[in-house]
Amino acid sequence: MENNWTDKYLLNIDQIDQQHKVFFEIWDKEIKQVDMQDQIQLACVIEKLEDYLKDHFKYEEEMLREFDYKDIKNHIAQHKFFIQKVDNLKQELNYKNPLLFEKTTVFMKTWFLSHIIQSDKKYQDPAIEYLEHKDFLNNIISQ
Ligand SMILES: [Fe+2]
Numbered sequence: 001m002e003n004n005w006t007d008k009y010l011l012n013i014d015q016i017d018q019q020h021k022v023f024f025e026i027w028d029k030e031i032k033q034v035d036m037q038d039q040i041q042l043a044c045v046i047e048k049l050e051d052y053l054k055d056h057f058k059y060e061e062e063m064l065r066e067f068d069y070k071d072i073k074n075h076i077a078q079h080k081f082f083i084q085k086v087d088n089l090k091q092e093l094n095y096k097n098p099l100l101f102e103k104t105t106v107f108m109k110t111w112f113l114s115h116i117i118q119s120d121k122k123y124q125d126p127a128i129e130y131l132e133h134k135d136f137l138n139n140i141i142s143q
């Protein structure tokens with residue numbers, strides 16, 4: 001598996017793709033800029049990445065709920081697992097040790113990439129079908 005965003009991670013659902021992609025942009029930018037000696041900054045970067053993903057999960061779950069995705073429970077459980085895991089890592093984390101910072105941020109990135117490929121991809125077809133239908137109905141209503 002590649003360790004960075006590429007087009008093979010696209011779901012062809014604009015909002016979702018945009019959100020997925022932006023996470024990796026933020027990740028790259030934050031990691032490049034962070035001062036490894038500054039514990040508060042390290043904590044802030046993890047917080048920022050986690051908050052971004054929490055917002056994304058919320059958006060995604062809302063959409064899955066809207067079209068009654070059959071595997072929604074399992075999908076939400078995966079998001080929850082991730083948040084729990086990051087919270088555990090944060091507790092474990094001694095920010096004086098840059099290796100643990102790296103362990104946490106790399107976990108976030110690789111988990112998210114494999115989640116997109118293994119789980120988000122599974123809702124791709126029913127979601128596109130639902131969104132196209134919704135667009136179609138909206139067009140009729142607005143005519
Ligand atoms: Fe997801």
Ligand SMILES: [Fe+2]
Nearest residue numbers: 020060116120
């Ligand atoms: Fe997602």
